[in-house]
Amino acid sequence: MIPVFEPKIGAEEISRVVEALERGEISGSFGEAIPDFESQFAEYCDCRHAVAVSSGTTALHLAVAAAEIGDGDEVLVSASTNIATALAVHHQGAVTVPVDSEEQTWNLDLEKLESLITPRTRAIIPVHLFGHPVDMDRLRVIADRHDLLIIEDAAEAHGATCRGRKVGSFGDMACFSFYANKVITTGEGGMVTTNDDALAARLRLLRNLAFTKPRFRHELAGFNFRMTGYQAGMGLAQLDKIENIIAQKRQVAATYREFLSGTAGIQFPAEAAWARNVYWMVCVVVGTEFGISRDHLADTLRNDGIDTRTFFCPMNQQPCLRLPESGPPSCPVADRLWESGLYLPSTNDLPTETIAWICERVQAAGQQQRRAAA
């Protein structure tokens, strides 16, 4: 089976992990690897601070907690996202207000955002979905007009840029994931970036059980969201390679686009003129003109030995969340993406011949049905 994604771990990652282990950087935040990874990641994002944590999920939870968002507050969240984005809001006792997607990049629709703002709205969590940045310059204008915080969910978008500036540097805080299939990985892991000195101090405090003086007497209810030193060692090796990784990802996406161009009913996301999409995954929407449904296509590809994944079930449809009492806002575009979106195999060094074969199988699946219907 051709997997959706296969992480590449090289000799550099292994030796950095072993070096950290040999220095005893097993737990706690002392030693070299964590501060080095934090400062190099902050520099990569053109940010003053980066705080390493145990996952993208805990990065988001920590950021929402550091913003002191809680009971009764409302947070606008991209409807089309991983549940982790909304869980950060939920676990702090706040209400998730899903914002529908737009048709071109599939990111949250900035035209629909302002009508959802109420006196209880505290923050916006825009998700740079599948590696395409949100238009952060436009979003900042809206957020400032209503005095709202921005917490970027950049879990899928390390290195993506908006008018030449990296994601992670626009929001009051931004959250990254280093899960195995992310742009760079530490196995499990995450990072919160910020340019705000006070927020950085609060993030560090809350990450480590909010220890103050005297030790073991706690003014604040913190978390253990610490990363290990040897994970940070792996992150340093990955960070050295990030621009090559992004170039490979962009190449894989360009090759798919070339082979599938002109295939009726297959839509790729638009790359906005002001954006660098890092193509976390190669994602397509299967429209009615394709001839068969997304699920039928996924089954056909699985029979050919090609694995795929569906897009996210949107937040307006999640039974586990605290949604607005008046009912979740309607999100027709995010609903349609959930029903018709598919990620294709997206390993960074996927050979051109393999991509050609996958595209040939995609086209054959649609053509067979269209011929049968004719």
Ligand SMILES: Cc1ncc(COP(=O)(O)O)c(C=O)c1O
């Ligand atoms: C948009 C988004 N946010 C948050 C997360 C959570 O990250 P993690 O798996 O590292 O907890 C993920 C992915 O896993 C994601 O895709």
